[in-house]
Amino acid sequence: MKLIILDHYSQASEWAAKYIRNRIIQFNPGPDKYFTLGLPTGSTPIGCYKKLIEYCKNGDLSFRYVKTFNMDEYVGLPRDHPESYHSFMWNNFFKHIDILPENTHILDGNAPDLQAECDAFEAKIKAAGGIELFVGGIGPDGHIAFNEPGSSLVSRTRVKTLAMDTILANARFFDGDLTKVPTMALTVGVGTLMDAREVRAHGLPRPSLGGWTCLSVINYTGTTDNTY
Amino acid sequence: MRGGQDEARSPVLQFTNCRILRGRALLREDLWVREGRIVDPEKLFFEERRVADEQRDCGGCILAPGFIDVQINGGFGVDFSQAAEDVGSGVALVARRILSHGVTSFCPTLVTSPPEVYHKVLPQIPVKSGGPHGAGVLGVHLEGPFISREKRGAHPEAHLRSFEANAFHDVLATYGPLDNVRIVTLAPELGRSREVIRALAARGICVSLGHSVADLQAAEEAVQCGATFITHLFNAMLPFHHRDPGIVGLLTSDRLPPGRHIFYGMIADGTHTNPAALRIAHRAHPQGLVLVTDAVPALGLGNGRHTLGQQEVEVDGLTAYVAGTKTLSGSIAPMDVCVRHFLQATGCSVELALEAASLHPAQLLGLEKRKGTLDFGADADFVVLDDSLHVRATYISGELVWQAEEARQ
Numbered sequence: 001m002k003l004i005i006l007d008h009y010s011q012a013s014e015w016a017a018k019y020i021r022n023r024i025i026q027f028n029p030g031p032d033k034y035f036t037l038g039l040p041t042g043s044t045p046i047g048c049y050k051k052l053i054e055y056c057k058n059g060d061l062s063f064r065y066v067k068t069f070n071m072d073e074y075v076g077l078p079r080d081h082p083e084s085y086h087s088f089m090w091n092n093f094f095k096h097i098d099i100l101p102e103n104t105h106i107l108d109g110n111a112p113d114l115q116a117e118c119d120a121f122e123a124k125i126k127a128a129g130g131i132e133l134f135v136g137g138i139g140p141d142g143h144i145a146f147n148e149p150g151s152s153l154v155s156r157t158r159v160k161t162l163a164m165d166t167i168l169a170n171a172r173f174f175d176g177d178l179t180k181v182p183t184m185a186l187t188v189g190v191g192t193l194m195d196a197r198e199v200r201a202h203g204l205p206r207p208s209l210g211g212w213t214c215l216s217v218i219n220y221t222g223t224t225d226n227t228y
Numbered sequence: 229m230r231g232g233q234d235e236a237r238s239p240v241l242q243f244t245n246c247r248i249l250r251g252r253a254l255l256r257e258d259l260w261v262r263e264g265r266i267v268d269p270e271k272l273f274f275e276e277r278r279v280a281d282e283q284r285d286c287g288g289c290i291l292a293p294g295f296i297d298v299q300i301n302g303g304f305g306v307d308f309s310q311a312a313e314d315v316g317s318g319v320a321l322v323a324r325r326i327l328s329h330g331v332t333s334f335c336p337t338l339v340t341s342p343p344e345v346y347h348k349v350l351p352q353i354p355v356k357s358g359g360p361h362g363a364g365v366l367g368v369h370l371e372g373p374f375i376s377r378e379k380r381g382a383h384p385e386a387h388l389r390s391f392e393a394n395a396f397h398d399v400l401a402t403y404g405p406l407d408n409v410r411i412v413t414l415a416p417e418l419g420r421s422r423e424v425i426r427a428l429a430a431r432g433i434c435v436s437l438g439h440s441v442a443d444l445q446a447a448e449e450a451v452q453c454g455a456t457f458i459t460h461l462f463n464a465m466l467p468f469h470h471r472d473p474g475i476v477g478l479l480t481s482d483r484l485p486p487g488r489h490i491f492y493g494m495i496a497d498g499t500h501t502n503p504a505a506l507r508i509a510h511r512a513h514p515q516g517l518v519l520v521t522d523a524v525p526a527l528g529l530g531n532g533r534h535t536l537g538q539q540e541v542e543v544d545g546l547t548a549y550v551a552g553t554k555t556l557s558g559s560i561a562p563m564d565v566c567v568r569h570f571l572q573a574t575g576c577s578v579e580l581a582l583e584a585a586s587l588h589p590a591q592l593l594g595l596e597k598r599k600g601t602l603d604f605g606a607d608a609d610f611v612v613l614d615d616s617l618h619v620r621a622t623y624i625s626g627e628l629v630w631q632a633e634e635a636r637q
Contacts, residue, residue, distance in 0.1 A: 079274060090270045095258075101277035 013047025016135070019200065020052060021061045023133055029065035034103070036067045036125075038134030038188070038196060039093075041085045045137060046092055053096040063099035067128050069121070071136060073107040074182035075114065075159065083173045084109070107157070107186040118157040118186055131196035155189030238263045240272065241626055242280035246612075248291045249582055250602050259291055261608040264625030268604040286612060289620055290578070293586035293600050294332025294609035295563045298411060298593070299369055299459070299493055299520035301337045303527035307536065308336045308353075311345045315352035323362025325528055327630040329562035330585075330611035330619040333364040333599060335410050337522075340372030340383035347404040354408055358609065358624040366593060367410025370403060371459065374414040374424075375439035379464045382558070383439065392419040396427040409433055410593065413459040415440035416450035429454030434593060436493075437475055439464045444477040451484050457592055458492035460522055462505055479513040489513070491592040493520040494584075496570040497561030499547055503573040510574045518592055519566050519585040524548065524558030568617050578617070 020037070029035040039045075055061040073085045081087060086106055094104060105124055111117035125131060162170075167181050174180040193199055243259040250257065260269045260280065272278040302308045304325050306318035319336055326334065336353055338346070350368060358364030372380075373389040380388060391398035403409065412428055413436040414421065425435045437450055438459025443466070447455075458465075458475055466474035473480075478490045494509065495501055496519055510517055521527070525536045526548045533551055534541050540551035546565065548557040561569070563585060571581040590600025598607050608626035611619055622630040 080268075080270065086274055087270070090273060094273060095269065101273045101279065104273075 009047055013045075014051050016045075016048045016200065017051030017055065020048070020133065020135065021055050023198075024061060024066060027132065031065065034065050034067045034128065036069065036128050036130065036132045038131045038136070038193070038199075039068050039070050039089070040135055040137045041070065041072070041088045042137050045135070048135075049093045053093065056097045063097045066099060067103040068099065068105065069125055069128075069131060069188075070104075070106040071134075072185050072187040073109045075109040075184035075186060077109055077182050079108075079110065083170075109182075109186055114159045114186060118159065121157050121186075121188075122192065125192070125195075132198070134193055134196035134199045136193065136199060136201045151190050153194070154191040156191055157186065157188045160185055160187050236276065236278075239281040240267070240278060242269070242283045243286050243291060244283050246286035246289055246291045248602050249293065249579060249586075252579055252583070254290060254579055259602060259608075259610070261626035264608055264627075266602055266604055266606050266608050271604075290582075290613040290615070290617075291602065291610050292330075292582040292613055293590075293602055293606075294363075294611050294622065294624065295330045295519075295567070295585040296366070296589035296593075296600055297326070297331050297334040297521050297523075297563050298366075298518065298589050299337050299371070299522045300326075300334055300527075301339060301523060301558070302525040303523050305525055305529060305534070305536065307525045308349070309338045309341050309345065311341075311348045315349050319353055319365065320362055323358070323365065326363050326563070327622045327624075328619065328632075330564045330567075330613070330622055331363050332358055332609035332611070332622060332624050333366050335366050335369040337369040337371055340375065340380070340387050342387050343402050343404075346370075346402060350404055350408050355410075358629070360624075360627060360629045362629075364609075364624070366595070368408050369411040369413070369436075370409055371413040372439065373402065374399070374412075374418055374421075376415040376417065376441050378441055379415070379439045381439060381464045390418050391421075391424055395420040395423040399424055399428070406431060406433065411436055411457065413438040415442065416446050416455065417442045421450065422453045425450055425453040425455050429456075432594075437465075437478075440475060441466055442475055443472050444474055444481065447475045447478050448481055448483045451478060451481075451488075451490060456488070456491060457518075458490060460495050460500070460520065461492040461509055462501055463495070476509075479509060479516065489516050491516045491518050491588060493518050493522070494570075495520060495522050495559050495561075496566045496573065497521075497546060497559045498569050498573075499556065499561075500559055506570070506573050510570075510576060514576070514580060516588070517584045518588045519563065519570060520589075521561060521563050521566060522559045523562075524560060526557065527560045527562065529560075564617065564619050571617065581617070 024035050027035045056063060070085060070089060077084045079086045089106060107121055108117050161184055167183060170181050171178055241261040246259065247254045248257050248259050260267045303322045306322050312318060338349065353365060353368050355367050356365040372383050373387050374391055375383065375388060377385065377388055389402060411434040416437055417440060428435050434457055435455040436457035436459045437447055437455050458478060461476065468474065468476040479492065484490065494506060494517055496506060526534060526541045526543050529543055531543050534543060541557050542549045542551045543560065546561045548560045549555060550557045567581050567585050570584060571578065586600040587596065590596040599609065602610060609624050612621040614620055620632050621628060
């Protein structure tokens with residue numbers, strides 16, 4: 001387990017983006033060998049996405065042979081709602097790069113059978129040969145994706161009821177109206193994440209956690225040892 | 229209406245490296261077009277899994293909705309009010325030439341004429357979509373003959389009429405069938421105007437107040453009956469007076485039907501309206517301002533003397549005079565010149581200047597879902613402008629219909 005502490009958001013974003021870029025380039029993806037990337041949403045990864053877009057526009061990085069799988073999506077929110085994770089990924093990433101639409105995968109929170117949708121997502125990951133690198137965010141309470149603290153370590157993609165803290169935190173994106181905030185989401189499980197060849201998580205710890213005022217990038221290398 | 233299958237096969241065009249006018253702001257966004265309409269690329273991405281078939285680099289230019297001119301009497305030697313044998317080719321010539329001014333839709337305008345002229349000319353000017361052949365015809369603007377004698381301006385006195393006797397029947401008798409008519413300018417102080425306004429509005433025809441000595445009360449009543457536009461504000465109406473603002477007072481009237489506001493045409497050619505007056509109107513009611521050219525046949529003719537029908541006209545830059553005099557002979561400033569002059573004179577935002585020539589006329593005519601915007605689903609009629617709002621290229625239904633000389637390779 002590696003713990004890297006960086007002073008500024010932009011520095012951390014650039015560091016993360018460079019890492020992803022280098023991993024993809026070293027992998028040397030092609031028509032018979034796609035790089036599968038797991039992706040997060042939220043305010044934390046925005047800086048990283050901006051940098052990746054820059055590398056793509058520079059010609060340093062192509063997403064032509066990259067397949068992406070997002071961690072989660074709200075249940076019941078229309079796909080074109082400005083707060084849906086589909087909208088987030090389009091506006092902050094997909095529309096600026098050369099990825100092919102059919103190579104992007106985001107859970108459908110409006111599927112008629114939600115668990116079937118989750119199972120199908122797991123099957124798509126398997127069909128793609130598993131995730132090479134899963135990039136994620138760690139929430140203030142230590143949750144990853146929508147797996148709140150206490151989630152089973154072998155959990156798979158499933159429907160989750162959101163924690164009250166999460167709903168309250170999200171209210172600001174829905175005009176402060178709690179009745180408009182989604183209460184459920186589809187999320188990859190902790191087990192799904194651990195199946196990836198590599199997981200990198202970014203977190204913004206609250207000041208109460210030992211007074212950190214910086215971003216940390218935590219590198220899980222397949223072990224579940226999370227003491228630091 | 230093409231089915232989903234056909235649409236899926238149609239090529240998708242992506243205009244990149246541009247700023248587009250959308251949601252009242254200039255955004256750094258690409259413009260996506262398919263089958264002549266503006267499409268939502270996010271929907272294409274997630275639902276159809278489509279990328280663009282062709283990308284066009286716009287060199288950092290501004291993409292604005294194509295300009296809409298709702299008052300233009302002719303141009304390039306053509307006079308729409310002439311009872312020519314082949315009115316159609318005159319309209320077509322003007323339609324093609326105004327593409328270089330960024331105009332993608334217009335309302336050919338007829339000034340006060342005898343009934344024979346209306347009966348002969350109107351059937352020859354059908355509503356028509358634009359394309360490489362020229363700007364689209366949205367319908368005819370009939371300015372007169374039901375106007376004030378005192379405020380007739382350059383309209384021929386002999387052909388002024390009233391509808392006091394038979395109201396709407398007089399209107400039909402004068403114009404003939406109204407199928408191709410989009411706007412009628414009349415003076416609301418004429419007897420029985422309320423019936424006429426209601427009848428025209430019921431037929432979806434835009435009623436405009438102009439060439440009139442109406443006081444504010446008469447003007448407000450006209451709006452309550454369905455009038456929605458003012459023809460070239462300030463010109464050919466009573467001047468603003470602080471105890472009776474007249475038609476000008478509609479801009480700030482509190483007696484208009486709820487949820488409705490008045491639109492008003494302005495000729496911003498630098499001559500017909502003093503810049504201070506332009507600013508007063510703009511500041512009082514910016515959302516209602518509609519830029520019009522009110523151009524006459526001398527538009528587009530070079531400097532010098534020209535014979536236009538019965539008139540001898542002297543063109544000097546952006547001004548036309550009755551030959552040998554200092555009397556103005558109508559406006560000849562192209563629409564893009566009006567947009568630039570309006571921007572400079574009022575100090576308004578680029579967005580508002582562009583909307584005054586596109587969104588506002590579209591709203592006036594109830595066309596804002598298809599024209600005057602770059603929203604998804606709208607017709608891909610747009611103009612490519614540099615930062616000083618000079619026209620670089622004009623597109624109709626996503627097709628390039630005009631391009632500046634320097635841009636051609």
